[in-house]
Amino acid sequence: MDAGWLSNSSAYYYGLDMTAIDFNPDVIEKAKETSKILSVNVKFQCADLFKFSCEPKDIVISVGVLHHTSDCLGGVRRCIELTRNGGVFIGLYHKYARKPFLDYFKTLKEENSDEDFLFKKYRELDGRHADETQAKSWFMDQVLHPYETQHTLEEIAGIFGSMVFPY
Ligand SMILES: C[S@@+](CC[C@H](N)C(=O)[O-])C[C@H]1O[C@@H](n2cnc3c(N)ncnc32)[C@H](O)[C@@H]1O
Known part of the structure; x- marks a missing residue:
């Protein structure tokens, strides 16, 4: 999950079955054009992470997104909730x-x-x-950029400590 270079490159280099979301339709269109050039099959969807739901995923990738939302830590929790076992790869401003x-x-x-x-x-x-x-x-x-928040490893690690995973 992640529209942009990560969804297309993960599908291209690792052959992964990717679903990619972004709430900006222009971004989705651009990413679709790139997927055609690379001949990869990514499922693109125009959606807001905070309203999006799907079958649990093996991993959710979100890089450079959540620190521009009004609820970064809620966004991290949302990513974790969308996974099978809490597997997330998240890039935030440090x-x-x-x-x-x-x-x-x-x-x-x-x-x-x-x-x-x-x-x-x-x-x-x-x-x-x-x-x-x-x-x-x-x-x-x-x-x-008009809005950003910055975060620490300690802060983000705390979120994982407070969540229960169905291992
Ligand atoms: C800096 S870009 C990073 C995109 C992608 N990770 C990449 O590497 O190409 C941030 C993207 O997050 C999207 N975005 C921000 N808030 C979002 C939300 N709540 N739901 C879905 N997409 C969101 C924006 O539209 C923008 O395209």
Whole structure:
């Protein structure tokens, strides 16, 4: 479960039977186009994680999603509930890793909030992208996203400790 590169790449590299959800229909369409290019058979569905239900899955993957929702920890619980035995692979913003980056851009924004200036500064830190559109997309997600929360391993481990699995 996870629309985007993870569902398509898991199906492509590991031959896994994947179901992928996202509540943005444009994202689903783009992911479907990619699955055709890769000739993989992923079941895509436009749905909100917090309302979605399905037969229990072996593993639920959610990377870069829940820290942008209004209830990140509820989202982690929801992912666990959708599995057979609590198998989840979840990527969240890490509080201590994220802080220096956010502090740096907060200072820059106070100095100059112009988007081109901030993008130039972002590019000094992230030289991975040959494609400018892709770099801009990462910049907007990492620097301009209107809402995010940050989390610790201790906090997330606590959720697993409080849940009972049918092993
Ligand atoms: C940063 S992207 C990561 C997508 C994917 N993990 C990938 O690697 O391509 C976050 C995605 O989460 C989706 N999203 C956010 N809240 C959601 C929700 N409650 N239910 C389903 N999708 C959601 C957004 O539409 C967006 O496409």
